Structures are given as structure tokens and as C-alpha cells.
Amino acid sequence: MSVDTLIAQRHLLANKKQTLVAMLGVTFGIAMFILMISFMMGVNQFLEDTMLSSTPDIHIYNDIKTDYSASIANDYFRDKNSLVVVSHPKPKVVTLNLKNADGIINDLKKDNLIANISPMVSTQVFYNYGPVQINGYINGVNMLEESRLFDLASKMTDGVPENLLSSDKGILMGQGLADKLNLRMGDLVTLATPTGATMRCRVVGLFRIGISAIDNVRSYVSLADGQQLLGKDKSYITDINIKLKDNKLATAESPVLAKKYGYKAEDWETANSSVTASNLIRDTLTYVVSITLLVVAGFGIYNIMNMTINNKMKDIAILKAQGFAGRDIVQIFLSQSIFIGLLGAIIGLIFGFLLAYALSRVPFPKSDFIAIKFFPVIFRPSHYFFGLVFGVVTPFIAGLMPSIKASKIDPVAILRG
Amino acid sequence: MSIALQVEHLNKHFQEPEDFHVLKDISFSVEKGEFVPVIGKSGCGKSTLLYLLSTLDTDYEGKIMVNDTLVTGKSQNDLAQFRNENIGFVFQFHFLLPEFTALENVMLPALKLGKYSKAEIEEHAIDKLRQLHMDDFALKLSSKLSGGQQQRVAIARALINDPAIIMADEPTGNLDSANTDIVFNIFNELSHTKGITILTVTHDLDFARNADRVIEMADGEIKLHD
Numbered sequence: 001m002s003v004d005t006l007i008a009q010r011h012l013l014a015n016k017k018q019t020l021v022a023m024l025g026v027t028f029g030i031a032m033f034i035l036m037i038s039f040m041m042g043v044n045q046f047l048e049d050t051m052l053s054s055t056p057d058i059h060i061y062n063d064i065k066t067d068y069s070a071s072i073a074n075d076y077f078r079d080k081n082s083l084v085v086v087s088h089p090k091p092k093v094v095t096l097n098l099k100n101a102d103g104i105i106n107d108l109k110k111d112n113l114i115a116n117i118s119p120m121v122s123t124q125v126f127y128n129y130g131p132v133q134i135n136g137y138i139n140g141v142n143m144l145e146e147s148r149l150f151d152l153a154s155k156m157t158d159g160v161p162e163n164l165l166s167s168d169k170g171i172l173m174g175q176g177l178a179d180k181l182n183l184r185m186g187d188l189v190t191l192a193t194p195t196g197a198t199m200r201c202r203v204v205g206l207f208r209i210g211i212s213a214i215d216n217v218r219s220y221v222s223l224a225d226g227q228q229l230l231g232k233d234k235s236y237i238t239d240i241n242i243k244l245k246d247n248k249l250a251t252a253e254s255p256v257l258a259k260k261y262g263y264k265a266e267d268w269e270t271a272n273s274s275v276t277a278s279n280l281i282r283d284t285l286t287y288v289v290s291i292t293l294l295v296v297a298g299f300g301i302y303n304i305m306n307m308t309i310n311n312k313m314k315d316i317a318i319l320k321a322q323g324f325a326g327r328d329i330v331q332i333f334l335s336q337s338i339f340i341g342l343l344g345a346i347i348g349l350i351f352g353f354l355l356a357y358a359l360s361r362v363p364f365p366k367s368d369f370i371a372i373k374f375f376p377v378i379f380r381p382s383h384y385f386f387g388l389v390f391g392v393v394t395p396f397i398a399g400l401m402p403s404i405k406a407s408k409i410d411p412v413a414i415l416r417g
Numbered sequence: 418m419s420i421a422l423q424v425e426h427l428n429k430h431f432q433e434p435e436d437f438h439v440l441k442d443i444s445f446s447v448e449k450g451e452f453v454p455v456i457g458k459s460g461c462g463k464s465t466l467l468y469l470l471s472t473l474d475t476d477y478e479g480k481i482m483v484n485d486t487l488v489t490g491k492s493q494n495d496l497a498q499f500r501n502e503n504i505g506f507v508f509q510f511h512f513l514l515p516e517f518t519a520l521e522n523v524m525l526p527a528l529k530l531g532k533y534s535k536a537e538i539e540e541h542a543i544d545k546l547r548q549l550h551m552d553d554f555a556l557k558l559s560s561k562l563s564g565g566q567q568q569r570v571a572i573a574r575a576l577i578n579d580p581a582i583i584m585a586d587e588p589t590g591n592l593d594s595a596n597t598d599i600v601f602n603i604f605n606e607l608s609h610t611k612g613i614t615i616l617t618v619t620h621d622l623d624f625a626r627n628a629d630r631v632i633e634m635a636d637g638e639i640k641l642h643d
Contacts, residue, residue, distance in 0.1 A: 003528035010516040318512040321473060322526045322574075323501020325494045412474045415508055415586070416464060 004328050007319075008335040011308065019340060022304045025297035026344025026395065027351060030387045033290035034352025037383045039359060040286045042376035044279045051275050053150055054214050055268045056118075056241035057250045060104070060257060062096045063264040097121075101237035104261050108242065113253060116243040118145040121226035121236060127219075128190040128198075129181040136177060136217040138191060140226015143172075149243045152207060152220075158185050159205030164222050170204035176216035178206050191229060199229045210372070294390050297344075298398040305337055305402040317411035326407035333406050337399025338392060345391020349384050420485070421582050421614035422447040422470065427479035429465060439465050440477070441637040449581070452608035452615045454625040457634035463618045464586055466634070470616065471504060471584045472496045484581040501530050505575025507617075509587035512571065513559035519546065519570045520555040527577045538577075545573040549603060565596035572603060576613075583607070585617035589624060597624065 012019045073084045098104060101119060108117050121140040126133045139146075143164040147153055152161045157175050164170045171191075173183065183189055183203050192198045201221060208215050221229070227236050242257075244250055250267035258265035269276050309316070316329055360377035429440040439462045447453050457463045468474040470481060472488050475496070480489050484503050488496065500506075513522045523542040527533065533541070546552045549569040554562060559570060568588065575583050585604075589597040601624055607613045608629075625631050633640045 003525060003531075006528070007514070007525075010514075014516040314510075314512055315514050318506075318508075318514070319525075320497065321471070321500065321506045323497045323499075323529055325497035327494070328497075328529070412468045415473070415512075416468070 004324075004331045005335060008332045008339070011312070011332070012336055012339060015308070018304055018308070022301050022340045023344040023347070025300035026294075026341050026391055027348040029290070029293035029297040029394075030345045030348025030391050031352035031355060032293050033286075033390065034349060034383060034387050035355045035359065036286045036289060037386075038352075038356035038377045038379060039375065040282045041380065041383070042360075042378040044282060045378050046372065046376035047275050047279065050210050051272045052247065052268060053155065054209050054211055055271050056149060057244045057247045057268050058242040058254045058257060058265055059271065060098065060240040060242065060261065060263050060265045061238060062098055064094070064096065095236075097232070097236050097238050098240065098261075098263055101240065102235060104240065107260075108240070108257075113244055113246075113249060114242055115245045116145060116148050118142060118149050118241045118243075119223065119237045120146070120239040120241060121223060121230060121232070122238050123226070123230055124194055125229075126192040127177065127181055128192055129183070132181070133192075134177070134180060136219065138171075138219050138221055138226065138229070140221050140223045140229070142223050143220065146220070146241070149241055150209075155207045155209050157206045157208050161205060161220075163204035164220065167202065167204050169199065169201045169225055170221070171201035172205040172207055172220040173203055174215035174218050175206050175208040176212055177219065178203065180216065193229060195231075197229055197231055199225070201225070290390075294394045298394040301337055301340060301395045301398040302402065304340075305333060305399050306405075308336070309333060309402050309406045312406075313409060313414050316406055316409050317414035320409070320411040321415065329407040329409075330403045333403035334396070334399050337395045337403070341391050341395025341399075344395075345388050348391060349387050352387065353379070353384070419449050420446050421449045421451070421483070422616065423480075423482040424470070425480040425482075427466075427469065427477060427481070429462070429469060429477045439637050440469070443479075443637075443639055445632065445639060447614055447616060449614055450608055450612040451630060452604055452628050453617070453630050453632055454628045455616065455618045455632045455634060456620070456622065456625050461634045462637045463634045467584055467586055467616065467618050471506065472500055501526060502578060503581050505578070505580040505583040507568070507571050507575050507583065507585040507588045509590040513562075513567055513574075515558070515560040517559060518556050519551060519559050519562060519566075522559050522570055523574045523577050526574060530578050532578075542573070542577060545576045546570070548576075549573050565592055565599065568592060568596065568600060569603070572600070576607070580613070582614040582616065585615065585619075587618055587620065589619065589621055597621065601627065 071084065071086045071089065073086050077084055105117055105119055108114055118141060123138060125136060125138045127136055143161050147161040159172070161172065164172060171189065173189075178184070181189060185203055185206065187203050188200055189203060190198055190200050224234070227234060230236065244253065247268065251269050254265040254267040254270070319329065356377050356379065359375050362375050364372045364375055423446040425444050427440055427443040428438070431437040431439055443466065455463045455467065465474070469477050470483070472481075472483070472491075475493075480487065482488070483499075486499070486503075488499060491499065513519070514525070517525070520539070520542055523545055524538050527538040527541065528535070543552055543555060546555050549572055551566060551569045551573060554566060554570075559567060562570065568591075572588075589600050592600065604615050604617065605627070608615045619625055
């Protein structure tokens with residue numbers, strides 16, 4: 001141990017209470033940082049997981065075009081001197097399917113960014129239950145692929161997704177919807193499309209994704225049943241859902257696909273931009289509050305170091321007289337500050353972990369809207385690393401100024417009294 | 418005899434509150450092993466002279482040689498190292514570090530010098546304390562010692578790196594006559610038996626009368642005595 005460290009150590013031990021108070025400032029700051037960031041990131045992760053369990057990474061579909069600026073009336077009249085005005089244009093009869101869906105799917109399969117592809121027919125339906133009609137959506141899917149995309153198996157409250165494959169006219173229904181219709185496994189339900197076609201299906205499974213906006217309206221049938229309900233042939237596909245190997249690439253990849261196939265391609269971040277925005281707000285909040293706490297702790301250290309140095313003026317003068325150079329004095333006081341920070345930070349990390357762990361065991365108030373048992377908390381080593389870095393950098397900065405001030409003390413002024 | 422301390426044309430001004438010529442063209446030298454008190458009335462510049470000689474104050478004109486080394490113009494870090502090795506200090510207020518024991522206070526400058534191992538330094542420190550009859554108090558916290566005891570520890574500390582010269586600023590200013598005698602005898606013995614040069618500023622004329630040679634100052638100039 002160098003003599004500078006020895007002196008620093010004695011100073012710290014001589015004022016245990018003061019050292020402890022300075023340390024507790026850092027401990028509190030770091031512990032709160034860990035607790036907040038673990039919780040906020042947990043919330044972000046939870047929302048992202050929930051979102052991804054209902055939104056594909058990229059969703060390709062045929063959007064209704066509302067651009068009527070070009071009209072064939074111009075071509076018909078071909079008179080450059082007359083102005084043609086078409087009032088109240090209406091869309092022509094369109095089918096909202098993807099032309100050449102098979103070709104697109106085969107092409108997508110060659111793309112090595114893509115992990116899974118699930119084609120789908122989607123339509124609005126009425127669920128008839130006696131005289132009651134409930135509005136909702138039905139997705140005709142290839143259940144094996146769809147299940148791979150969204151991990152439906154883990155969301156089932158009754159039955160398994162594969163039941164769709166083994167039953168004729170089976171339906172997987174959202175738990176919320178089934179509750180409204182008072183349906184259980186094995187019950188029959190009548191679906192009616194807006195065009196008037198009807199189909200009777202048997203409930204072979206119930207699922208709960210955790211978002212009431214989906215669980216209360218959505219059901220799955222097989223792709224063939226969906227096509228049959230709409231009275232279309234086997235090539236009729238309205239949507240293609242894509243799962244990428246890395247979902248962070250979705251924003252970059254979707255315009256490429258849109259351009260390539262001429263249909264709308266929407267990535268999950270755009271589809272859920274409100275969630276992405278609120279994640280950003282939570283992140284910012286976490287960092288602002290944490291940094292504020294650490295700055296306050298830093299001022300605490302700054303104060304205490306200043307106080308220590310004012311009390312130790314004579315000691316500093318005598319040390320300088322005896323041959324301790326300015327850098328020794330800086331080292332003596334800066335090392336005290338860093339020690340306070342380091343120990344405070346380590347205790348803060350432990351304390352923060354315990355608080356975060358405790359929070360992760362607190363039951364979350366039961367709610368129909370989200371399926372969650374405990375407060376969402378994640379434990380990520382990088383947060384603890386950042387905590388430690390903050391815990392060392394803050395006291396370093398806070399201790400630097402008083403230490404340099406101490407090293408500049410003129411011993412003559414003090415020794416002469 | 419060789420020269421321990423040589424001063425040539427030393428001038429010092431205080432700028433605040435107004436320009437004041439405190440040391441006026443001072444030149445003198447001190448030989449090795451001499452015990453030289455510096456006396457004079459308050460404000461005559463004797464303490465100022467001592468702090469210039471000790472290299473703590475570097476704001477002056479002229480030349481100072483300590484132990485055959487020119488210290489004028491050295492950097493602060495070099496001067497710190499130089500003081501550590503060559504100059505021992507004793508002050509009116511003993512200025513021991515209160516968190517350390519008497520022994521540790523004595524050891525600190527040697528630990529800073531780093532020439533010997535810790536065990537050797539401890540042995541040297543106990544030797545020095547024994548010379549000053551303070552070895553019984555070696556393990557006491559310095560803040561628990563009496564004024565006279567603390568001053569003796571401070572002298573032991575000044576001796577630890579075997580300096581060529583000891584500079585003292587009113588070392589007996591805060592002591593009763595019994596302790597003053599002890600300090601005087603120690604200084605006398607150090608200079609005459611160990612060959613250590615001792616330069617001490619003092620008000621105590623009895624203390625000065627018994628020394629080899631006295632430098633008396635008045636109004637920033639030296640009156641020579643023999």
C-alpha cells in the first residue's frame with residue numbers, strides 16, 4: 001500500500017460517519033437507478049413481447065387505394081382545352097387479395113433474412129349466437145405456420161392449435177369473445193360475412209394473447225375454411241405475415257418488400273408506433289431521474305470532500321512541507337472520493353438488485369386487459385455495469401475539483417498561521 | 418568545513434496589500450553542523466527568510482543553494498522531492514497528523530521517500546524516537562500527546578530522512594521553559610554530535626544566547642554577530 005493510500009484510508013476511517021453518509025448518497029442513487037431501469041425495461045420488454053405476439057414483424061397486404069387524382073375521364077375526352085371534373089368518385093369493385101400470392105411466398109422463402117412466412121385470409125364476420133350478433137374478425141390460416149409465428153401454443157387456455165388441422169370446420173376463439181358468446185369447447189357457432197355467406201363452426205380451442213382488443217374479436221379457422229367462407233378459390237390470400245430472424249431489421253426491410261411486390265408492407269414498429277414512443281419516453285425518464293439522483297449524490301461527495309479538505313488544511317501544508325507533491329495530495333483526496341463512490345456503488349448494486357427482485361415478486365393487480373401475474377422486471381448485466389461506471393465517474397468528477405484545490409494550497413500561508 | 422546553506426542577493430516583495438520590500442539584498446552562508454538561531458523583532462522578515470530557504474516559498478529574486486544544490490528555479494515537484502530528502506521541518510505548532518500514531522507520523526516522510534523497506538523505516542523511526550526519549554509513546558495516537566511530547570515527535574519526524582539541514586520556525590514558541598530546555602539541548606546535540614545544520618527562527622533570547630552564532634535581522638536586513 002502506498003503512503004498516499006495509507007493516508008487516504010486513515011482519513012476515511014477517522015470520519016466513519018461522514019464517509020458513511022457520503023457513501024449512502026451514492027448507494028441510494030445507484031440502487032434507485034437499478035430498480036428503475038430494471039422495472040422500466042421490464043415494462044418495455046413486456047409490452048414488446050405482447051405486441052409481437054399479435055403483430056407480425058412485417059405484414060404484407062393489399063391496402064384500399066383512396067387516391068382518385070387520376071381519372072380515365074381524361075383519357076376518354078382527350079381534349080387538352082377542356083377541364084374535366086369528376087365529382088364524388090367511388091372505388092370500383094375491388095378484391096382485396098394479393099395477386100400471385102404463391103409467387104410472392106415462393107420468392108420470400110428465398111430471402112435469408114426471413115425465418116417464417118404465414119399466408120392468411122382475413123375478413124370481418126358476425127358471430128351469431130342465438131339472436132345476438134357480435135362483430136369480429138376471422139383469420140383463415142395455415143395453423144402450423146401461424147403457430148410458429150406467434151407461439152400460439154403457449155397462449156392457449158383450452159385445446160391445442162393443432163386441433164384446427166384435425167377437425168372439419170374447427171375454430172380457435174379468443175377467450176374474451178368466447179366468454180361474451182358463452183361458448184365452450186365443442187360448442188357450435190355461426191359465422192356470417194358482410195356479403196351474407198354463413199358457416200357453422202365448432203370451437204376446438206380457446207386462446208388468450210393478453211390484449212383485450214384481440215382476445216375479444218379474433219378467431220382462427222383453417223385457410224381452406226376461410227377461403228370457403230368468402231366463396232373464393234385456393235389461391236385467394238389477403239395477407240402475408242412474416243417473421244424475420246432479427247426483428248430490429250423490420251423497419252429497414254419492409255419498404256424493400258413493399259417496392260418489390262407492389263403491396264403495402266407494414267413493420268411492427270410502425271404498426272405499434274405508440275408503444276415504441278412510450279418505450280422511448282420511459283427510457284428517457286429512467287435516465288433523467290437516475291442521473292439526477294447521481295448528480296445529487298455527486299454534490300454530497302463534493303461537499304464532504306470540501307469539508308474534509310478545509311479541516312485538513314494544516315495536514316496538507318505539513319505534508320507538502322515534508323515533500324509530498326501536488327499530485328500526491330490529489331491522489332490522497334481523489335482516492336477517498338473514488339473509494340466512497342466504488343463501495344457506495346457496489347452496495348447500491350446489491351441493494352438495487354434486491355429491490356428489483358422484490359418488485360418482481362409483487363403480484364400485479366388482476367386486469368382483463370393484460371395477462372400478467374407479477375410486476376415485469378428484467379435483470380440485465382449491462383445495467384449493473386452502467387451503474388458501476390456511474391458510481392465511479394460521478395465521485396471522480398465530484399472529488400476532482402476539491403482535490404485539485406487541496407493540491408494548490410500554499411503551505412506557507414498556513415504554516416505561518 | 419563545507420557550506421550547508423548559501424544565500425546570494427535575496428530580495429523579496431509582498432504585493433498585497435501594497436508593495437513592501439520585506440527582504441533587502443540578503444547574502445550569507447551557514448556551514449555544515451552549525452546551530453544558527455535567527456532573531457529579530459516581529460515583522461523584520463525572519464520567518465519570511467526561513468520559508469524562502471525552506472523552498473516552500475519560491476516567489477523571490479536572488480539565489481539559494483542548499484547542500485550544494487541550487488534550488489532556485491526548480492519545479493514544485495522537484496522541490497517537494499528535494500525537501501523530502503534534504504530538509505527537516507519543525508514548526509511552532511507541531512502539526513502532527515492526528516489520525517496517526519507518533520511512530521507513524523515519524524515514518525511518513527520516509528515512506529514517501531521510499532528508500533528503505535517498511536520494516537527498516539519502522540526501526541529507524543523507533544531509533545529517532547529513542548534519541549528524543551519518546552519511544553515509550555511510539556504507539557500512542559499523536560493527538561493524545563502533550564504539547565512538549567508532540568514537539569519532540571515532530572523533531573524525530575524532521576530527522577527521519579537524515580536531512581542535511583533542519584529548519585525550525587519558533588520551535589519553542591508554544592512550550593514551557595522545561596520543554597524549551599529539552600528542545601534546545603536536542604538541537605545543540607544534533608548539530609554538534611551529528612553534524613546536522615540547524616537554522617531556527619526564535620523570539621527566545623536565552624535560546625539564542627547559547628548558540629554558536631546568531632543571525633539578527635532588522636527591517637529586512639542582517640545585522641552580523643559573531
